[in-house]
Amino acid sequence: MQVIFRERQRFRQVWLWVMILGVAAMFWAGFVYQVLLGGAFGNRPVSDVQLAIVAALVGVGLPWFFYKMSLVTEVVPGELRVRFWPFHLKPVTINLHELRDYEQVRYSPIMDYGGWGIRWGFKGKAYNVYGNQGVKLYFYNKDSLLIGSQKPDELLSAITIARQQKV
Structure with missing residues (x-):
């Protein structure tokens, strides 16, 4: 793929x-x-x-x-995969057709999510290891998810492309 x-x-x-x-x-x-x-x-x-x-x-x-320890984010046609090694043996797969919306965000790791790693906060769940930028995903049927990234503009563009492609 x-x-x-x-x-x-x-x-x-x-x-x-x-x-x-x-x-x-x-x-x-x-x-x-x-x-x-x-x-x-x-x-x-x-x-x-x-x-x-x-x-x-x-x-x-x-x-x-x-x-x-590392956070690997991959975008393939129709899917976003996130793997936080060693906590995920297999990537967490997000089907992009489940997204209601998504946006590039700047956030406070400590204030919004309580730090770095796999975090749960009042603003939803987050996967982040460094920095204060990422892409926030909004779903139809579950809480939002933040994916921290050093290349949030490229990640946002890749999600847009991958949503348009068939799996």
Whole structure:
């Protein structure tokens, strides 16, 4: 099937990466201090093996998890597909004939939806990972859905084209 539009987005907020890498560095520092230098990390230190496991999970696993997390938006004839990895094993498919209307929007991720990710707010559901622009979809029979995008004008145009094409 012909892909009219495809966008992959990742978390790029500097403040988020400072927090994630700061937490990871704290666990690695504890590992080095306790296991390699022979000190005791914390008031009630765990065993070296337990600390090594936790340091690996948090020190490597957490940054890797956030690095790999992505929002993929695809528009094909008659459909919009959204996949937020690792939470969606298969894309969420939206049949474009179900749309009542759609528009390019600028929004406040925190005020309107409570942050980034898969979010529910007073203004409906949102899939977003970065920025404050996207396309809002309005349906005949369910709540609105916001798809965050770094290329909202291209996404809007692709939806318009895909609605006109036969599946």
